[in-house]
Amino acid sequence: MKSDAPDRLPRISAMQFATMVTSGYIALGIFYFPRQAVSVAGRNGIWSIILDGLVTWGLMHLIFWVGRLVPNETLTTFAPKILTKPIGLLLGTYTVIYHLVLAIAAATLFGFVLGDIFLPETPQWALVASLVATAVYMGWGGTAGLARTLQAGYTPVAILTLLTGMATSTLVRHPVLLLPPANFMLFPVLRGAWNEYIIFIGFQLSVTLYPFIRNEQRKQAERYTYIALGGVTTILVIEYEVAMSTFGPSYISQLRWPLVSLMRILSVQGFFIDKFGLLVVALWTIIVAGFVSVRLWCLAHDIMAIAHQKTTKAYHFFLSVSGAVVVLGTTLIPNAEYARILNEKYLVPAGILYLTGVPALVLTVAHFRKKLVTKLRTSPEVKPAPPS
Secondary structure, rough: OOOOOOOOOOEEEEHHHHHHHOOOOOOOOOOOHHHHHHHHHHHHHHHHHHHHHHHHHHHHHHHHHHHHOOOOOHHHHHHHHHOOOHHHHHHHHHHHHHHHHHHHHHHHHHHHHHHHHHOOOOOHHHHHHHHHHHHHHHHHHHHHHHHHHHHHHHHHHHHHHHHHHHHHHHHHHHHHHHHOOOOOHHHHHHHHHHHHHHOOHHHHHHHHHHHEOOOHHHHHHHHHHHHHHHHHHHHHHHHHHHHHHHHHHHHHOOOOOOHHHHHHHOOOOOOOOOOOHHHHHHHHHHHHHHHHHHHHHHHHHHHHHOOOOOOOOHHHHHHHHHHHHHHEEEEEHOOOHHHHHHHHHHHHHHHHHHHHHHHHHHHHHHHHHHHHHHHHOOOOOOOOOOOO
C-alpha cells in the first residue's frame, strides 16, 4: 500500500501535461473528419474548423481556471467541499460517465476503421479488446509512466501526420477549391462547427490531471497546451484544404472515412513503403490507444475520489474494471453510422454542456466562498499515489 504523503504524488512536466491533454481529444473525430462540417457547411466548413479551434481556446481558459482554484486536488475531490456533497457527487458521476462514454466511442470507431481497412476478417471485439488491453497496460504504471509513454509514442506520430498532410498536397485536383469561399454563411458554419466539435470535447480531462503537474511548471503547462491546440487546428485546416481540393464537397459528404480515403491514394514513389499514407493511418492506432488510456486513467482517479480510495491496488482495480466495461460497451454499437449519430446527438451536446456548465457553476460558487477556497488551496495536498 502506497503512502498518501505529498512527496509520493507522481509529477509530470509541462510538456507531458500538454501531450496528455492533446491526446485526450484529437482521436475521437479524426476518422470522420471533415465530413461532419462539409456535409452542412460545404466549402464554408473551413470556417467551422477555425471556429472550433477558437472556441476550444476560450473553453480551455475556463477549465484551467477551475483547475487553479485548488491546484493540488482534482475537481472530483474538491467539488463536494465547495458545492456541497450531493452536487459534488452528481458532478463526479457525470465526469465518470462522460469519460466512459468517450472511451467506448473511440474504441468502437477504432474497431470499425481497422476492420474495414486492414483486418476485415478479424472480429471487431478482438480488435477492440486488443486496443483496450494496450490502453490499460499503458496506464498501469501510473501518471508519470503514462505521460512518458505518450510523449515517446505520440510526438513522432504527430510529426509524421503533419509531414503526410503536406505530402498530400500532390493529390490536389481542383486548386480553386483551396481558396476560401466568397460567400460566408453564418448558420451553416455554426452547424458545421457544432457537428465537428466531436474532435475537441475530450480536453476536460485536465480537471483531473492538473494537480499532477509540477508546481513550478503549471503556467508553462497551460501555455504548451495552447500551443499544441494551435498546432492541431493548423494540421486540421491543412488536411481539410487538401481533402476539399482533392475530392470536392459533394464527394466528401458521401465518404465514410474521408481522411483514410485520402491517405489510401497517397503514394510516395521511391520510399521504402509505397502506400505511406496507409502506414500513417496504422500508426494512428497509437493516438487512439493514448486517447483511451488517458480516459481510463481519469476514470480510475475519479472513481477513487468518489469511493475515497487512495491506494495503488484500488487504482489498478478501477483501471482494469473500466477497461472491461469499455469493451462490453462497444458491443452495444452495431455500426459506424449509428456511432456517428450517437456522437452528434449526444456526445457533442453533453461535452459542450460539461465544458461550459461546470466552469460556470464551480467558478460562480467559488466566488461567493472565497474563504473556503483559500483554506482548501493552502491545506496540505492529499492525493492518490499510483506508482510513478
